[in-house]
Amino acid sequence: MSDGDTASLNWYEATRVASPARPRLNFDADVDVCVVGGGLAGLTVAREVARRGWSVAVLEADRIASAASGRNTGFVLPGFGAHIEDIVERVGLDHAKQLWALSEQGLDYVRATVAEAELPGVDPVPGWLHVSKTDNDREVRAEIERLRWIGADVEFWPAARVRGELDNPRYFNAAHFRRAFHIHPLNYALGLAALAEQAGARIFEETPALEIDPAGVRKRIATPGGRVRAAHVVLAGNVQLGELMPRLAATLLPITTFVMVSEPLGPQLDDVIRWRGAVSDTNRADNHYRIVGGNRLQWSGRMRAWEADPRRIGRGLVNDIRRNFPALGEVEVAHLWRGTLGRTVHRMPQIGEIERGLWVASGFGGHGLNTTAMGGDLVARGIVENDQTWRLFAPYELVWAGGRLGRAVAQGIYWGTRPADRFAQALARRNERARARKAAKLAGRATAVQ
Numbered sequence: 001m002s003d004g005d006t007a008s009l010n011w012y013e014a015t016r017v018a019s020p021a022r023p024r025l026n027f028d029a030d031v032d033v034c035v036v037g038g039g040l041a042g043l044t045v046a047r048e049v050a051r052r053g054w055s056v057a058v059l060e061a062d063r064i065a066s067a068a069s070g071r072n073t074g075f076v077l078p079g080f081g082a083h084i085e086d087i088v089e090r091v092g093l094d095h096a097k098q099l100w101a102l103s104e105q106g107l108d109y110v111r112a113t114v115a116e117a118e119l120p121g122v123d124p125v126p127g128w129l130h131v132s133k134t135d136n137d138r139e140v141r142a143e144i145e146r147l148r149w150i151g152a153d154v155e156f157w158p159a160a161r162v163r164g165e166l167d168n169p170r171y172f173n174a175a176h177f178r179r180a181f182h183i184h185p186l187n188y189a190l191g192l193a194a195l196a197e198q199a200g201a202r203i204f205e206e207t208p209a210l211e212i213d214p215a216g217v218r219k220r221i222a223t224p225g226g227r228v229r230a231a232h233v234v235l236a237g238n239v240q241l242g243e244l245m246p247r248l249a250a251t252l253l254p255i256t257t258f259v260m261v262s263e264p265l266g267p268q269l270d271d272v273i274r275w276r277g278a279v280s281d282t283n284r285a286d287n288h289y290r291i292v293g294g295n296r297l298q299w300s301g302r303m304r305a306w307e308a309d310p311r312r313i314g315r316g317l318v319n320d321i322r323r324n325f326p327a328l329g330e331v332e333v334a335h336l337w338r339g340t341l342g343r344t345v346h347r348m349p350q351i352g353e354i355e356r357g358l359w360v361a362s363g364f365g366g367h368g369l370n371t372t373a374m375g376g377d378l379v380a381r382g383i384v385e386n387d388q389t390w391r392l393f394a395p396y397e398l399v400w401a402g403g404r405l406g407r408a409v410a411q412g413i414y415w416g417t418r419p420a421d422r423f424a425q426a427l428a429r430r431n432e433r434a435r436a437r438k439a440a441k442l443a444g445r446a447t448a449v450q
């Protein structure tokens with residue numbers, strides 16, 4: 001990879017659909033709802049509020065979807081960042097089933113929006129394989145049973161089927177989530193912004209909310225060029241909300257992850273990776289990949305809780321690819337970028353009204369494509385229709401994320417699990433080879449007896 005412009009340009013920026021620049025706010029505005037943050041959460045709230053006939057303004061400090069929403073891996077999955085067993089333990093089985101159903105509604109929202117509005121350049125591709133690198137069929141089958149019981153549409157794939165699609169001897173079984181899909185997230189966000197505007201929302205770019213006075217029936221929001229007065233304010237600023245709402249920002253742990261897209265690969269790509277859906281293997285924050293642009297490999301991972309040199313990370317990602325798919329040969333980085341997500345301590349999103357007329361739609365973590373859609377819709381319904389479904393998230397309060405210490409702990413867990421994962425994987429492969437040797441020996445003896 002060279003250090004030039006095109007090498008560092010985000011692939012999504014390089015393939016984005018045309019979208020107009022939006023003006024800065026340079027007057028005083030009076031609206032029913034003011035949304036702070038033009039990522040997927042804020043745009044969904046704005047669209048759903050406007051569709052219901054209320055006036056709404058979105059204030060975006062930078063450009064629409066310039067943060068996590070336009071930089072992520074693009075997997076639209078059911079569920080949440082929190083493990084389903086932890087959710088059941090915390091809220092009980094019936095409540096957990098309701099939450100899971102909401103997470104699936106978020107996924108349906110994205111699918112339906114793309115299809116109904118025929119959003120250009122979003123290119124949804126079905127299926128997500130969660131691949132295991134250890135020989136743990138029994139555990140995975142049990143996990144799949146639990147997920148089905150909660151309401152997930154997931155099936156077991158044995159190792160032979162997985163290896164038929166992905167030429168990687170390190171791979172064993174997989175859970176196949178049939179309803180999941182992957183998309184071009186920036187084009188989805190740009191499409192969503194256009195739909196919000198068609199419904200009547202006004203979007204202002206390069207317009208940071210500098211101060212909020214949430215007291216009183218009409219809340220006041222100051223920006224550099226004008227003020228907004230609104231009956232409801234929605235905080236959808238994710239980790240960038242920092243100075244505006246330090247106490248809210250302190251409930252999020254900023255986690256930076258890297259994404260690369262390769263130069264076009266030759267015919268060997270189809271021989272090695274035949275599956276066109278999304279794939280994650282069990283290396284926690286590592287190894288989420290898919291084919292984009294017909295013949296390029298997009299690969300993400302290498303979580304960091306603080307700044308890192310992207311070139312080193314790029315080399316690390318290429319090594320990850322080489323280790324998993326040596327038959328791909330030389331893989332060169334064409335695009336490499338980073339994105340920062342905001343993770344809550346409980347790994348569940350923050351959705352709901354925190355003070356009268358002051359709403360939050362945040363903390364979607366690494367699982368934000370379905371949950372921003374669902375959370376944005378719930379908040380809009382809560383505001384306009386007094387719908388109380390958002391209260392299902394009430395058990396997940398705003399918990400301090402631990403500041404620098406929290407970041408160090410998150411990074412330590414990530415680094416700590418990599419060697420443990422590798423050891424388990426090596427053991428699984430050794431066991432498999434031993435089983436194969438034993439089977440060959442038995443077959444040899446059987447032939448000798450005949």
Ligand SMILES: Cc1cc2nc3c(=O)[nH]c(=O)nc-3n(C[C@H](O)[C@H](O)[C@H](O)COP(=O)(O)OP(=O)(O)OC[C@H]3O[C@@H](n4cnc5c(N)ncnc54)[C@H](O)[C@@H]3O)c2cc1C
Pocket residue numbers: 036037038039040041042059060061062063064065066067068069070071072073074075076077207208209210236237238239240241242244256257258259300338339340341342361362363364365366367368369370372
């Ligand atoms: C590298 C990476 C990979 C990921 N992969 C996936 C994936 O495959 N699947 C998945 O489901 N999720 C994934 N995620 C998570 C997902 O992208 C996020 O959860 C989601 O986009 C969060 O959306 P958001 O609208 O809450 O926040 P953001 O997209 O961060 O938007 C918040 C916006 O608010 C603006 N803002 C903040 N403060 C102010 C202010 N004071 N005034 C005005 N504007 C303000 C910011 O400029 C920003 O544009 C990934 C995230 C990253 C970083």
